[in-house]
Amino acid sequence: MTINSRGVASGAEWAAEHDIGEADAAALVGEQFPDLRGAPVALLATGWDNTVHLVGGRWVFRFPRRAVALPGVEREIATLPALAPGLPLALPVPTRIGRPSGSYPWPFWGAELIPGRELAEAGLPAAGQVRAAADLGAFLRALHDPGPAAGAGSALPVDPMRRGDPGVRAPMARERLDRLARRGVWRPDPAVERLLAEGERADPPPGPAVVVHGDLHLRHLLVGPDGRATGVIDWGDLSRADPAVDLSLAYAGFSGAARTALLAAYGRPLGPERETAARVLAVFLCAALADYAESTGRDRLLTASLAGIRRAVTP
Structure with missing residues (x-):
């Protein structure tokens, strides 16, 4: 195994086995x-x-x-x-x-083709963020309705990667952040440490499993120049799980008025257990994206991912 100029092993977990040009x-x-x-x-x-x-x-x-x-x-x-x-x-x-x-x-x-840019790349102004967040909230309300779980999603596996369990994801997030800190990409944040410590003590949120995207992060929501959401892509982790698995993007992708608009459009109470699980997963997903982005020279994605970690602990 060799090490590239960024100090990352060439056998990294995202290395292609077949890369189609x-x-x-x-x-x-x-x-x-x-x-x-x-x-x-x-x-x-x-x-x-x-x-x-x-x-x-x-x-x-x-x-x-x-x-x-x-x-x-x-x-x-x-x-x-x-x-x-x-x-x-x-x-x-x-x-x-x-x-x-x-x-x-x-x-x-x-x-x-679904038109639009990845949320991580869009650089939306405040008004556009509110529009994108509200559209996403309405989308998740429909996706998490019991109907899809009983119909198209009935044969899907139930949280096969345990992304809805903060006790599992918090240590994994900590490992990612430690890796970034050793490379000088991330400076430890007490608020993030407190969230991860809370997650390590937490139980999975109660409630029935719903159909979830399963990997809903900053790259998988597409938006137009006005902020309107145009589509949701990359469904390879499609499964049934707690809604927190998808609601993590409410905390990684949005804050302030935009997050309020998303949760209002979603229209269902989260409860403290689900909010903790969503925030912990948001930190993990953004840390993983930051690791990938820094290792592959994707500077805009790195900036967006590090900002997502900070948003995840913002009230």
């Missing part, structure tokens, strides 16, 4: 979808688990980068087409399903 994507898509043969292909985004290409200016194809992502790919293909019609924001609906082949061993899929 533009030429590879063009060949795979053209082979399996003849109507898209010869269409222009442009890299749209990369993440821990998927490389995403825009084909023909209309179709977004997601190619898994790591084997660990494959169960999530299968859940997206099976569940998103049934889940999407009942929700007020757009979801990427897999309509073009790619099969494993000799040149790429895993399934992949394509959906129509």
Whole structure:
């Protein structure tokens, strides 16, 4: 294992096992979808688990980068087409399903492009933040309704990564922050330490499991230039869990009037246990994003992620 110029191991957890470039994507898509043969292909985004290409200016194809992502790919293909019609924001609906082949061993899929920028990159003014937050609150109210859990989500696993349990996530957040502190990226914050200590003593919030996005962080909410939310992407951790798992973005992504608007649109009481779980998960997710961003040279994402940690402990 080697160490890169940023002091990060080349075998980091987000390292790709299969990294599909533009030429590879063009060949795979053209082979399996003849109507898209010869269409222009442009890299749209990369993440821990998927490389995403825009084909023909209309179709977004997601190619898994790591084997660990494959169960999530299968859940997206099976569940998103049934889940999407009942929700007020757009979801990427897999309509073009790619099969494993000799040149790429895993399934992949394509959906129509959802316009918008990642919340982490949008730089919204205060009024836009309020609009985005209110739209997200209404979306989560619909997603967490019992109907989806009884219907499209009935076969989903229940919190397989224990993201709704602050006693599990608080130590993991502390480990991430310690890693960032050793690299000079993060300076320990007493308010964050108090929250994580509270989380380590806390029980999981009570209540039935609902359908959750499962990984709803600063990169997965898309917004327009006016702040209106346009869609929610990257559903590889789709599952059933406590609502706190998704409400973590209320604390990582918003504060003040925007957070108030989100919780008002959500319209259901959180209670102290759920709020603690959501805040702890917000710290963990933002710390993980910051680790990834700093290690891969994504300065805007790093700034947004560190700001999200501070927001998570803001009243």
